[in-house]
Amino acid sequence: MSAFWSWWITLIALANILACVWLIRWTARKRPDEKPSHETTGHEWDGLTELNNPMPRWWLWLFYISIVFGLIYLLLYPGLGRYEGLLGWSQYSAWEEEVESMEERTAPLFAEFAERPIPELARNDEAMQTGRRLFGNNCAVCHGADGGGRTGFPNIANNYWQWGGEPEEIYVSILNGRQAMMPGFGGAMDDDAVEATAAYVFHLSGREVPEDLISRGEEHFGNYCAACHGPGGEGNKALGAPNLTRDEWTYGGGMDSIMTTIREGRQGRMPAQKDLLGEDRIHVLTAYVYSLSMDQRNEQDDEDDAE
Ligand code: HEC
Ligand code: HEC
Incomplete structure (x- = not known):
C-alpha cells in the first residue's frame, strides 16, 4: 500500500470515529434526567405520535463503549493503513499458525498411509477421501476435478502415460515435476x-x-x-x-x-510438488492418481490374462 493510500485510510477511519462521537453527543444534548418533554418529532402514523426524547443513558453508554472498543482494536490490530498493530497479528501469521496446527494433527495419519504400498492404498476409502481433497485443492486447477485434463494439461485418469503409470513413476512426476521438450520443426520442414x-x-x-x-x-x-x-x-x-x-x-x-x-x-511443464506438499502427502496423491485409472488397469490385466 502506498503512503498516500495508507494516510487516506487512516484519516477516513479516524474522522469517522470522531464523527460518531460528535453525532452521539449532539443527539444526546438533553439528559434523560431532565423532565421528559412532550414535544413530538412531528411524525404521525394513524394518530400515533413520536415523542422527541433523548436516548436513555444506558444506550448512550453502549455507543461510547463500542467506540472505545473500536479504538483499542485499531491500536492492537492492523486496520489503519500500513500500521501493523501492537500485537503484530496478520492474516498471514494466523494462516501459518493454522497450517502448523493442522500439520501436527494430520502428520501421524499421513505417516501411517506412507507405510502402505500404493496399489493397496488406492483401495483404501479413508485414504482416497483424503487424496480427493488434496487433488481438488492442488491439482484440479490444471488436470480437472476428475483428472480428465484439458487442452495443454494431460488426462491422468485414462491409464495412458507420458512419463509412466507405475506407482514409482507417478510419484516422481508429482514429487519433482516434469518438463517436456518437443522442439519446433517449422524451420526445418516446409x-x-x-x-x-x-x-x-x-x-x-x-x-x-x-x-x-x-x-x-x-x-x-x-x-x-x-x-x-x-x-x-x-x-x-x-x-x-x-x-x-x-x-x-x-x-x-x-x-x-x-x-x-x-x-x-x-x-508442457508439471510443477514440482515436493516443497509444497511433502513426501507423505504426495504418497497419498500418487495412490489417488493411481486409483483414477484403476478400472482401465483391471481391463488391461484381463486382456493380458486372455492373451
Ligand atoms: C500448473 C498446472 C499443473 C498443476 C497445478 C498440476 N499439474 Fe500435473 N501436469 C501438468 C502438465 C502441464 C503436465 C504435463 C507435462 C508434460 O507436458 O509432460 C502434468 C503432468 C502430470 C503427470 C504425468 C502424466 C503422465 O502422463 O505421465 C502427473 C502424474 C501429474 N501431472 C499429476 C499431478 C498432481 C497429482 C497434481 C497435484 C499435486 C498436479 N499434477 C498438479 C500441469 C499441472
Ligand atoms: C526431442 C524429442 C521429440 C521430437 C524429435 C519430436 N517430439 Fe513430439 N513430442 C515430444 C514430447 C516430449 C512431447 C510432449 C510435449 C508436452 O507434453 O508438452 C511431444 C508431443 C507431441 C505431440 C502432441 C501429442 C498430444 O498429446 O497432443 C505430437 C502430435 C507430436 N509430438 C508429434 C511429433 C512429430 C510429428 C514429430 C516429428 C516432426 C515430433 N513430435 C518430434 C518429443 C519430441
Whole structure:
C-alpha cells in the first residue's frame, strides 16, 4: 500500500470515529434526567405520535463503549493503513499458525498411509477421501476435478502415460515435476512436409488418410520424429514423448493442432510438488492418481490374462 493510500485510510477511519462521537453527543444534548418533554418529532402514523426524547443513558453508554472498543482494536490490530498493530497479528501469521496446527494433527495419519504400498492404498476409502481433497485443492486447477485434463494439461485418469503409470513413476512426476521438450520443426520442414507428417500421425492413430501422404509422411517421421516418439510412434517414457497411436491428445488431435505441434513444438511443464506438499502427502496423491485409472488397469490385466 502506498503512503498516500495508507494516510487516506487512516484519516477516513479516524474522522469517522470522531464523527460518531460528535453525532452521539449532539443527539444526546438533553439528559434523560431532565423532565421528559412532550414535544413530538412531528411524525404521525394513524394518530400515533413520536415523542422527541433523548436516548436513555444506558444506550448512550453502549455507543461510547463500542467506540472505545473500536479504538483499542485499531491500536492492537492492523486496520489503519500500513500500521501493523501492537500485537503484530496478520492474516498471514494466523494462516501459518493454522497450517502448523493442522500439520501436527494430520502428520501421524499421513505417516501411517506412507507405510502402505500404493496399489493397496488406492483401495483404501479413508485414504482416497483424503487424496480427493488434496487433488481438488492442488491439482484440479490444471488436470480437472476428475483428472480428465484439458487442452495443454494431460488426462491422468485414462491409464495412458507420458512419463509412466507405475506407482514409482507417478510419484516422481508429482514429487519433482516434469518438463517436456518437443522442439519446433517449422524451420526445418516446409509446409508440405509438415502436412504429410501430420497426416502420417493421423494414420498412426488409426484414422483414414490418403495413401500418397502416408508414404511421404512416414519418411519425414523416420527422419524427424522417430528418435523421440519411436519408429512406430509408440512413445518414450524417458523423454515424456507421448504414444501417438492411441488417438488421445493433450494438445488436440485435429489436423490443425497436430500441424501446430510440429511447427512450434510443445514444452508442457508439471510443477514440482515436493516443497509444497511433502513426501507423505504426495504418497497419498500418487495412490489417488493411481486409483483414477484403476478400472482401465483391471481391463488391461484381463486382456493380458486372455492373451
Ligand atoms: C500448473 C498446472 C499443473 C498443476 C497445478 C498440476 N499439474 Fe500435473 N501436469 C501438468 C502438465 C502441464 C503436465 C504435463 C507435462 C508434460 O507436458 O509432460 C502434468 C503432468 C502430470 C503427470 C504425468 C502424466 C503422465 O502422463 O505421465 C502427473 C502424474 C501429474 N501431472 C499429476 C499431478 C498432481 C497429482 C497434481 C497435484 C499435486 C498436479 N499434477 C498438479 C500441469 C499441472
Ligand atoms: C526431442 C524429442 C521429440 C521430437 C524429435 C519430436 N517430439 Fe513430439 N513430442 C515430444 C514430447 C516430449 C512431447 C510432449 C510435449 C508436452 O507434453 O508438452 C511431444 C508431443 C507431441 C505431440 C502432441 C501429442 C498430444 O498429446 O497432443 C505430437 C502430435 C507430436 N509430438 C508429434 C511429433 C512429430 C510429428 C514429430 C516429428 C516432426 C515430433 N513430435 C518430434 C518429443 C519430441
